[in-house]
Amino acid sequence: MKQQTKNAPNWRTLLLAALLLGLLVAACGPxxxxxxxxxxxxxxxxxxxxxxxxxxxxxxxxxxxxxxxxxxxxxxxxxxxxxxxxxxxxxxxxxxxxxxxxxxxxxxxxxxxxxxxxxxxxxxxxxxxxxxxxxxxxxxxxxxxxxxxxxxxxxxxxxxVPTPVPPPTAVPPTSVDPDDYIVTDSGLQYYFLAEGDGETPEDGEVVTVHFVGWLEDGTLLGDSRVTGPIEFTVGTEEILPGWDEAVLLMQVGDNVQIVLPPELGLGEEGSADGFIPPNAILIFEIELLSISPPPPPPISVDEADYTVTDSGLKLFVITPGTGEEIAVGDTVTLHYKMWDEEGIQLQSSYDFGQPIPLVVGLEQAGPGWDEALLLLDNLSIAQFVLTPELAFGDQAANAPDEGNLTVEVEILGLEKAETEE
CATH class of the missing domain: 3.10.50.40 (Chitinase A; domain 3)
Structure with missing residues (x-):
């Protein structure tokens, strides 16, 4: 039996990235x-x-x-x-x-x-x-x-729509004697169903896993044998806090059953669609397939090379643009990458294969984005650093991540706002 290593969950935020991704399907809505x-x-x-x-x-x-x-x-x-x-x-x-x-x-x-x-x-x-x-x-x-x-x-x-591949027969979680679980300080319960002999991931690395998930009553949440394996960056809570803690205990080839208390799952709110109820206990069986190096950190910039505005925004132009300035009301199409204060990449539009459209001046991605874009030209590439206030605006006090965010943007196109005659 493998021994537990203690890894307290590291609460990070993908709120800003979620706002950006919402723009991809603004026409969809709830x-x-x-x-x-x-x-x-x-x-x-x-x-x-x-x-x-x-x-x-x-x-x-x-x-x-x-x-x-x-x-x-x-x-x-x-x-x-x-x-x-x-x-x-x-x-x-x-x-x-x-x-x-x-x-x-x-x-x-x-x-x-x-x-x-x-x-x-x-x-x-x-x-x-x-x-x-x-x-x-x-x-x-x-x-x-x-x-x-x-x-x-x-x-x-x-x-x-292509005829879907029939899903594998739904099965309940593997039966595990409650006394056989190892329980961590956070409340995570885990039990190794199969043990591999590969490497163990570290924070910031990208892991590929198969999973099956259930509610405590046996309701199936998802099965990657149907949808295909998924990737996520360890330590960024892209999935759930309990997943990060669990995979840090695993080696490639391991298959582990985990039981997540609400605080390591979706907490007091549950899922927005109501499928996962508030305070739900979640069960997953996760197989660690592979580990990849972490995405590269942001470009290193000397502090003296940043332009610092009165709001605290720090901006560095990596590649100058065409000289066509961006103004309030313009729509810019861009790719972005975003890192936390420790240099762990939280998200990247390149991973989704589609750039993001933003209307400048509407704070669609927070006030700091608008301020930075208004200092740039079309087709420029730049890095800017956002304080929580610039990243989250009025919600900064409630943001789960108190550190600064580093963002790099590549502006691909500019559509000027229509001006009244």
Whole structure:
């Protein structure tokens, strides 16, 4: 039996990165039930090509598509630009990869599911979506509560969703005598189901694992034998605090069962979708497949080489841009990497294969990002250092990470804000 090594969980934050990633699917938003009142009659304006459906969605055909009709269950790929009633753009896929989702599954706001289903591949349309088919009365990022949203969409492609590979037969966790668990100071319980003879990971290294997870009552949470193995950086709590502690006890080839108390799982809140309830005890069986070196640290910059602003922002231009300045209201498309104060990479848009669009001045990623981008030019590469106040704004006092964050951005494109005549 392997002996425990004590590793207190290191609480880090991915809040800023989560905000950035949310921008990739701002059009999606929180899934809400699709209205279904059984009515099919629409009000149609023949001259404008506008039709108002029974639910209140207004659909304006801009260019008829010649491809197949989108059907619920199809994998649809779209380009889009979203604006508020006053013309303020809050998100766009233009300049980056189109957005794909399965139609009719509640993975996007109801107005999208309904509107895209009216289109054929190759078509273009404007969707005018009332609040009850969008985000309702609540604010959502840069979108004020009660907003009617305007989306210019192009249906790039429609394809049937591939037949999924049948999942392996769901099985309960391996039966373990409670007396056989080793219990750490944090409350983690673990038991080695199989022992390997490979290396042991360290904080900051990237591990690849297979896992199966359950609630305490045996409800299956996930099985990577279906989805494929996953990678995460140890010590960054990309998955759960208890996972970091567990893999630091393992060698490559080990298969371990762990029992996580709520504080090492999702705590008092549970999951946002309610599937994992508050204060849930979670059970996982994790197999450590491999260990990779950690991502490289940020570029080393002498303190004297930073430009320091009155707010405390530190900025260093790695590669100058074109001289085309960024202004409030402009949309920049960029890749980014972010590290904590200890130099551990928290997240990188390169890992997701898609850059991030940001509207400058809306604090979509925190006030420090806006300040830094306004000091840069299009196509520049830069590093900036954010205090918690610059990273999290009004939420800094509640941020779980009190240290500074280092960010490197590569600006790939700039779309200037429209100016009023």
């Amino acid at each position: 899934a809400t039930p699709q209205p279904n009142d059984g009515e099919t009659s629409d009000a149609v304006n023949v001259e404008s090509g506008s039709r108002v459906t029974a639910s209140g969605l207004e659909y304006v055909e801009v260019e008829a598509g010649t491809g197949v009709q989108a059907q619920p269950g199809d994998q649809v790929t779209v380009h889009y630009t979203g604006t508020l009633e006053d013309g303020t753009e809050f998100d766009s896929s233009i300049g980056s990869d189109p957005f794909s989702f399965v139609l009719g599954q509640g993975r996007v706001i109801p107005g999208w599911d309904e509107g895209i289903a009216l289109m054929r591949a190759g078509g273009k349309a404007q969707l005018i979506i009332p609040p009850d088919l969008a985000y309702g009365p609540n604010d959502y990022g840069p979108i004020p509560g009660g907003s009617t949203l305007y989306f210019d969409v192009e249906l790039v492609s429609v394809a049937p």
